[in-house]
Amino acid sequence: MQPACHCSLPIFHYNWTYNFLYGIQTMSQVTIYLDSELENRVKAAAKARGISVSRCIAELIREKTDNGWPQEIREMAGSWGSFPSAEEIRAGQGSNATREPL
Numbered sequence: 001m002q003p004a005c006h007c008s009l010p011i012f013h014y015n016w017t018y019n020f021l022y023g024i025q026t027m028s029q030v031t032i033y034l035d036s037e038l039e040n041r042v043k044a045a046a047k048a049r050g051i052s053v054s055r056c057i058a059e060l061i062r063e064k065t066d067n068g069w070p071q072e073i074r075e076m077a078g079s080w081g082s083f084p085s086a087e088e089i090r091a092g093q094g095s096n097a098t099r100e101p102l
Contacts, residue, residue, distance in 0.1 A: 032057070 046056035
């Protein structure tokens with residue numbers, strides 16, 4: 001089955017299956033369609049990192065769909081020992097202006 005694409009660019013696809021040794025978790029097989037420019041960019045990114053194209057794509061998807069804070073940010077929690085509270089920061093500011101009623 002061909003994708004509903006109305007472009008004149010050549011289309012390439014990759015099929016991949018991952019078998020993780022951590023818990024022997026088998027990942028599903030997915031077919032994606034890439035134009036030649038994107039295919040070259042993914043291949044170059046994978047080569048630069050020394051990983052396969054399918055692993056590169058999986059890591060990009062994982063990174064873009066992660067809803068949590070990056071590990072580097074989580075490790076920073078509590079590292080600013082004497083950071084002032086919101087009340088301390090606002091203490092020197094005056095009160096808010098009175099708003100007009102709607």
